[in-house]
Amino acid sequence: MxxxxxxxxxxxxxxxxxxxxxxxxxxxxxxxxxxxxxxxxxxPEPEEKLASALAPHVEKPIYVDEPSEALNQSQLESIASSAEILEAVRNKELQTLIYNLDSSLDAETELDKAMEKEEFRIISEKILSIISQ
Structure with missing residues (x-):
């Protein structure tokens, strides 16, 4: 190597x-x-756990109350290229929080639960600081 x-x-x-x-x-x-x-x-993850993580993602409609609040391509690329964000999302507990939030039928309640966790608040703050630059 x-x-x-x-x-x-x-x-x-x-x-x-x-x-x-x-x-x-x-x-x-x-x-x-x-x-x-x-x-x-x-x-190392067991194969069945890996298989469930790779299950097809169900598309959900995205609703934006204020179109000016939607992220633009440049902001999304800044988030995706952040070493801090990439490192943070390696955390299994954070991955679970994000997965639960993304797959929840009641995203607001799930977001409230996630915000109780320090690692989720930290990554949220980092994302906000990146997109506000």
């Missing part, structure tokens, strides 16, 4: 790996930034 780029700054060549999640990073600065969000050892 050849040299990898730092998964935190996505600029320098990585020299180290996080002892918990094995993400490559290049410096102490990037390591500290990575540790702002708790990480853990990657766990």
């Amino acid at each position: 050849g040299p990898q780029k730092c998964k935190v700054c996505d600029e320098a060549q990585s020299k180290y790996k996080c002892p918990n999640c094995f993400i490559p990073y290049c410096s102490l600065v990037c390591f500290k930034k990575h540790k702002e969000i708790p990480c853990g050892k990657p766990e």
Whole structure:
């Protein structure tokens, strides 16, 4: 396996790996930034769990009360390219919260439940800071 780029700054060549999640990073600065969000050892998933996660997604209509509040392509790309967001969504508990929210028939109630969890509030704040730039 050849040299990898730092998964935190996505600029320098990585020299180290996080002892918990094995993400490559290049410096102490990037390591500290990575540790702002708790990480853990990657766990192999059972095949049946993986199969259910890959089940077809049911499309739901999207309703926007105020069209000016919908995110534009640039904002969506900024969120998708954020190293902090990518790192955060590796968290299994956060994945479950997002999945439950996305698949819920009562999204507002599910959002209230998710906002009780610190990791969901943190990623929500990071997303809001990205789209408000």
